[in-house]
Amino acid sequence: DIQMTQSPSTLSASVGDRVTITCRASQSINNWLAWYQQKPGKAPKVLIYKASSLESGVPPRFSGSGSGTEFTLTISSLQPDDFATYYCQHYNSYLWTFGQGTKVEIK
Amino acid sequence: QLQLQESGPGLVKASETLSLTCTVSGDSISSNNYFWGWIRQPPGKGLEWIGSIYYSGSTFYSPSLRSRVTISVDTSENQFSLKLSAVTAADTAVYYCARHNDLLTGYYKGHQFGYWGQGTLVTVSS
Numbered sequence: 120d121i122q123m124t125q126s127p128s129t130l131s132a133s134v135g136d137r138v139t140i141t142c143r144a145s146q147s148i149n150n151w152l153a154w155y156q157q158k159p160g161k162a163p164k165v166l167i168y169k170a171s172s173l174e175s176g177v178p179p180r181f182s183g184s185g186s187g188t189e190f191t192l193t194i195s196s197l198q199p200d201d202f203a204t205y206y207c208q209h210y211n212s213y214l215w216t217f218g219q220g221t222k223v224e225i226k
Numbered sequence: 227q228l229q230l231q232e233s234g235p236g237l238v239k240a241s242e243t244l245s246l247t248c249t250v251s252g253d254s255i256s257s258n259n260y261f262w263g264w265i266r267q268p269p270g271k272g273l274e275w276i277g278s279i280y281y282s283g284s285t286f287y288s289p290s291l292r293s294r295v296t297i298s299v300d301t302s303e304n305q306f307s308l309k310l311s312a313v314t315a316a317d318t319a320v321y322y323c324a325r326h327n328d329l330l331t332g333y334y335k336g337h338q339f340g341y342w343g344q345g346t347l348v349t350v351s352s
Binding site: 120151153155157161162163164165168169172174206208210213214215216217218219220 | 344
């Protein structure tokens with residue numbers, strides 16, 4: 120099975136910072152990679168799908184990139200509403216796999 | 227507007243079977259473009275996909291849970307259900323139901339979980 124490893128586990132940042140979260144696959148994967156934002160007590164919300172496509176209604180400060188084994192989620196200018204936990208998720212051969220999450224905290 | 231709502235007991239005894247139902251409104255569960263899935267999240271931990279079902283009854287399960295999981299669909303009630311047998315404290319989690327694209331639709335639109343229920347906490351007691 121393909122393992123998805125996110126880094127860092129926790130990230131401390133300030134409003135206005137550029138933030139990058141990485142998701143690494145244990146082997147080269149296609150672009151079936153999605154990113155989610157989750158706030159406490161709420162269900163996750165899709166931000167990015169197919170590695171780099173922005174979900175409808177998501178602010179353009181969120182972007183996704185990558186290929187092969189390394190993918191990134193970038194927040195170009197962190198806003199107060201962006202402090203949350205972020206997950207990557209991959210699909211391959213009838214298996215849907217999540218990364219372990221990255222918590223973005225206020226510095 | 228699509229809505230998913232989980233329902234079921236919030237407390238289950240160890241070694242018994244956890245049973246949850248997801249009621250779908252705003253779309254037919256018989257739509258041939260989507261899978262319907264279950265994901266769980268232990269308190270303070272990450273997300274784990276449990277399994278998914280197509281309206282026809284085809285199922286896909288996480289290898290780590292396959293021996294204990296059954297997902298079924300009731301198209302007449304627009305619902306799908308989860309049964310997890312022989313539960314232990316490690317199965318204590320918030321359980322979410324969600325919709326995601328089937329394989330053909332996902333090839334073009336991605337394999338993300340686009341719509342989620344609000345989640346329901348299930349605690350396994352000893």
